[in-house]
Amino acid sequence: LFRLDGRTALVTGAASGIGLAIARLFAGAGASLILADRDPAIEGIAADLGGRGVVADLADAGQVDALGDEAAEILVCNAGIAGPAGPMHGMDEETRAALYAINLDHPIRLTARIAPAMAARGRGSIVLLSSLAGLRGNAGLGHYGITKAALAQLARNLAVEFGPAGVRANAIAPGLIATDWASAILSDPERTERRLVATPLRRVGTPQEVAAAALFLASDAGGFVTGQTLVVDGGTLIS
Ligand code: NAD
Numbered sequence: 001l002f003r004l005d006g007r008t009a010l011v012t013g014a015a016s017g018i019g020l021a022i023a024r025l026f027a028g029a030g031a032s033l034i035l036a037d038r039d040p041a042i043e044g045i046a047a048d049l050g051g052r053g054v055v056a057d058l059a060d061a062g063q064v065d066a067l068g069d070e071a072a073e074i075l076v077c078n079a080g081i082a083g084p085a086g087p088m089h090g091m092d093e094e095t096r097a098a099l100y101a102i103n104l105d106h107p108i109r110l111t112a113r114i115a116p117a118m119a120a121r122g123r124g125s126i127v128l129l130s131s132l133a134g135l136r137g138n139a140g141l142g143h144y145g146i147t148k149a150a151l152a153q154l155a156r157n158l159a160v161e162f163g164p165a166g167v168r169a170n171a172i173a174p175g176l177i178a179t180d181w182a183s184a185i186l187s188d189p190e191r192t193e194r195r196l197v198a199t200p201l202r203r204v205g206t207p208q209e210v211a212a213a214a215l216f217l218a219s220d221a222g223g224f225v226t227g228q229t230l231v232v233d234g235g236t237l238i239s
Pocket of ligand 1: 060174180181
């Protein structure tokens with residue numbers, strides 16, 4: 001049930017962190033990969049996994065639309081940025097627009113092309129990387145939280161619209177995961193301690209643990225699951 005043989009998976013933001021872990025796990029499960037990232041390293045990473053790399057800035061609408069012409073049975077919209085921490089309304093307009101472009105416009109534009117193509121072929125699975133920050137109030141990363149909350153709704157909308165054609169759509173909401181991006185928090189012992197005390201499992205998660213959730217949702221193992229947001233956070237949200 002967890003195999004992906006014969007399926008092509010398009011993963012965005014696969015040059016590092018969670019996206020890279022997803023690419024590796026999906027390759028091991030038998031998927032053919034199309035990996036997109038603005039980091040040119042994506043070409044070598046994809047080649048090593050037997051797939052194809054696409055260097056693209058997914059904050060750019062035209063480059064997202066071009067990627068949308070790829071045929072894939074599985075789509076993982078993972079590329080995203082947190083943006084600078086600080087009061088929500090203190091963010092300047094240019095920074096805010098850039099944040100919304102990569103975190104929200106890219107999944108909207110990409111699914112607008114890929115979901116109908118999946119529906120025409122009668123099957124597909126879409127996984128969107130949301131966040132714990134989109135499931136509860138967050139003053140320091142406010143706009144980030146808004147974009148991530150919107151992705152959970154995008155998954156629900158896609159699930160309802162394309163479900164009758166055999167396409168599933170879900171989101172994953174990770175808590176704090178040990179990636180480059182979390183290193184700012186993890187390099188500050190006090191902030192790390194605060195996070196760990198607020199997390200029943202008393203540790204940060206690994207990119208592999210998020211990738212395992214993505215494999216469940218992308219594969220037939222999650223075949224009757226759609227419109228959901230799977231929280232992978234060591235219990236932070238419920239405590
Ligand atoms: P990361 O920074 O390690 O990886 C993000 C990848 O996206 C990078 O390879 C980067 O080059 C790529 N990317 C960023 N902007 C891009 C653009 N404009 N065009 C193309 N590629 C671009 O981050 P990560 O921690 O692996 O996070 C992956 C996803 O998971 C993000 O959407 C993030 O919001 C989400 N998330 C992460 C955490 C965490 O604690 N690490 C928690 C919750 C949610």
